[in-house]
Amino acid sequence: MSAILAVCGDAFCAMVSDGRYVEEPITGDKPHIISDELPKVRKVNRNVLVGFAGDTLAAVQIINALDQYDVRYLTLEKVVKILCEKAPAVTTQPVGVRLLVGGRNRKGQFVLTTFGTADNYQPDTQPARQGAYLIEGAASHTEIAPWLEREVKPDAPTWRSLDDVAHTLDACIAKMAEDDKSINTHYFRQLVM
Numbered sequence: 001m002s003a004i005l006a007v008c009g010d011a012f013c014a015m016v017s018d019g020r021y022v023e024e025p026i027t028g029d030k031p032h033i034i035s036d037e038l039p040k041v042r043k044v045n046r047n048v049l050v051g052f053a054g055d056t057l058a059a060v061q062i063i064n065a066l067d068q069y070d071v072r073y074l075t076l077e078k079v080v081k082i083l084c085e086k087a088p089a090v091t092t093q094p095v096g097v098r099l100l101v102g103g104r105n106r107k108g109q110f111v112l113t114t115f116g117t118a119d120n121y122q123p124d125t126q127p128a129r130q131g132a133y134l135i136e137g138a139a140s141h142t143e144i145a146p147w148l149e150r151e152v153k154p155d156a157p158t159w160r161s162l163d164d165v166a167h168t169l170d171a172c173i174a175k176m177a178e179d180d181k182s183i184n185t186h187y188f189r190q191l192v193m
Helices: 056-068 078-090 143-159 164-177
Strands: 005-006 013-017 031-034 039-043 047-056 099-103 108-116 125-126 134-139 189-192
Touching: 005 099, 005 108, 005 143, 005 164, 013 039, 013 047, 013 078, 013 164, 039 189, 047 056, 047 078, 047 108, 047 134, 047 189, 056 078, 056 099, 078 099, 078 108, 099 134, 099 189, 108 134, 134 143, 134 164, 164 189
Parallel strands: none
Antiparallel strands: 005 013, 005 134, 013 189, 039 047, 047 099, 099 108, 108 125
């Protein structure tokens, strides 16, 4: 159904998603594909990105709560608060929803916040540190941690540009798509610097 990967450094936050949207629940061997061109990452403003994996309809309803505000002035903290307040009111399929919110907080520090149905929408915010990257991801039907450990984290010490980051994230999603037919290789990318 979806995959989202994020990397946050001390001077940027980047997110990459696939574009596949499938009907939930998946029955049989092959998912019913509704669209292959649905971005699962949104640039809220020059400071904040939001991405999701899981129940697409529920995630879109949650994220659309931001449209009630002038998003140009929303801080990362306010975006997290709005999404956490909206999420419990939205019914989700058993696959659930995982949201990633990354970018620059009120103090100008790059952070990455994760939350979803599995943790009752309790946000976990981690600050980026100089010389280290925050690397996070979510996928509907695939355990993401092994992919991050095997495909993304080993490349991090060799990253010299944002193109290197994007190449690594794209490659990870491509390998996931080989195993999980609810993921495709139509990439959508967003960046905050």
